[in-house]
Amino acid sequence: MKALVRLVLLPWRGHAVVMLGGLTLYAIALWLAVFLGPDATLMVFLPLFLLAMQLLGLLLGRVMAPLLINESLLLPNFRRRLVQAGLLIWSGLFGLTAAVLSGSGHETFIPIAIGVGTLVWACAVAMSVEKIYLAVILVLVFGPQLVAPPQLAMVIAGLQSGWASVLLVFSGALVLWHAFDRRLRPRDPREAGSPMAMVNSRWVRSPADAHAHARGPGALLRAVFEGGADYTLQRAIKRQRRRDTPWRRAVLFRAVLMPYDNVIGIILNTVLVIGGSVGLLALALYGGRATGAPAHVMAYMALIVARLRCTSMGASFARMRPHLADLYLAVAPERNASFQRRIFDTLATVIPIVAIEAVLGGVLLYAVLGDRSPGAMLGALAIAALGMGAIDLSMELLGPRGRAARFALMLFTMALYVGVYGLLYIACVWAGAPMGLVLTGVPVLAAAAGVFWLARDSFADQPPVFTPGA
Incomplete structure (x- = not known):
């Protein structure tokens, strides 16, 4: 029982602020259902509820994933306690939701809240291992805004049945099983290989990894990425x-x-990102040509998806710090500052790529959804991605390394991207596209350039670090 209680309370240890934020959103969603009474609509309650489930699921996945190591898996009854903790958390969240909705006269909301909420929560937990499940969350959260009201009403009516709720709960359980099944089995530790020694090894670190990556739907895609990396190196x-x-x-x-x-x-x-966007935008064609707010919601998504490059680059750089020793010896720099500055400049090449991907997403948005001011939308996307990408890179390289702090930093940068885009577009509506972009874009880019050069100098002043996560 003591182990079970510790697992249930684990998200509060070191992550109390994020946990409190998720529970606050959850409480606000339930309060709206109670306060509005019979006049409440599903579209008032559901977005906040799903956002709370996503936040709580992401936090739970982040604190649970580091436990799935050989030392923990060999503990007696660890897997059973882990399943029990997950069921207890799920029962508490959705049991309280069902009780509140039933008491406020919204019994028809219960199946869709439990079904869709479980799927969003499960995909958010699974994202700690398999990032692909982000696509499911994006479809569930943003998809309804792209579907015409008649079709959306039919979909909601279908989801409010008991069988649909059972199917969605089962799908959530299947997602968790698929994501964590391989991590819940003891495995041989990986060898600490070196990038400079991987030239003749096809980027495979151990026979166990080679066997693990030789199968599955992503095997061909992984082979293309690794083959290109091998050839380039x-x-x-x-x-x-x-x-x-x-x-x-x-x-x-x-x-x-x-x-x-x-x-x-x-x-x-880029092809994969655009392909995923095309699949999501197909909902817009299904529901009719949408304009206005849905187009800007999708623009926010284009920015958030593009900025994932900065996040993944920062996490990869923190993990590969031990391998920088080989690179340091290979280039034999005269000064540590020149080595550090070269690393920063190399990683900074991700900034224009982020801007290009965001603009390509904007072009696709205009082609499918349309917009009254395409120049303002594309210009705002380019400036927001370029300026905030520079700030994002600086935060990734010089920001805190703690899990809770990095999670809060991720939420802050996402809000920063969205806020700057909104500010630029509003300025274009107020003063016209060219003048609005100049009046707001120049200060934004100037501030981003200042942060970038300060971060570059600060990074160059630091000594090279060859320990992971430092």
Whole structure:
């Protein structure tokens, strides 16, 4: 019982602020259902409720994922206690939801709240292991805004049946099983390989990893990414050995620090992002040509998806710090500051890629959803992505490394992207597209450039670090 209580209370340890924020959103959603009484609509209650489930699920996944290591899996009854803790948390959240909705006269809301809420919560938990489940959350949260009212009413009527609720709960359980099944089995530890020694190993660190990655639907995609990274690194090493020039040294830095951001990786990643956006925007075509607010909601999504590159780059850089020792010895810099500055400049090449992907998403949005001011929308997307990308990169490299602090930082940067885009677009509506972009874009880019150069100098002043997560 003591172990079960500790697992249930684990999200509060070190993450009390985030946990309190999620529970506050959850309480507000239930309060709206009670306060509005019979006049409450599902679209008033459901968005806040799903947002709370997503936040609580993300937090639970983040604190549970580090426990899934060999030392924990070998503890007696660990898996059973983990399942019991998950069922207890789920029962508390959705049992209280059903009781409040029933007491406030919204019995018809209960099946859809439990069904869709469980699926969002389960996908948010699973995102700690499999990032692909973010797509499910985006479809559930933003999809209804792209569907015409008649079709949306039919979908909601279908989801409010008891069988649909059972099916959605079962789907949530299946998501959790798929995400955590492999992590809940003891496995051999990975070898601490070196990027400079991976040239002839096809980027496979151990036979166990090779066997694990040889199957599954993502095997071909992984092979393309790793093959491109392998080819780019081999070519950079050979060219740098033949003739050591500043340009070839910069190419070698980029091949080591950002292996998947080669030409093949950038094109493939952009195609995948646009393909996912096309699938989501197909809902707009199904529900009729939507304009106005839904287009800007999708613009926010384009920014948030584009900024994931900064987040993944920051997390990867923190993990690969031990391998920087090989790169440091290979280039033999005269001063540590020049080595640190070269690393920062190399990682900064992700900023224009973020802006390009955001603008491509905006072009797709205009082609499908339309907008009264396409120039304002695309200009606001480009400036917001470029300016906030510079600030995002600076925060990723110099920000705190604690889980709770980084989670709060992620929410702050997402709000910053959305807020700057909204400010730019409103200025364009008020003063016209060119003048609005100049009046607000120049200060935004100037502030972002100031933060970027201060972060660059601060990073250069730090000594090289070869310990993970430091």
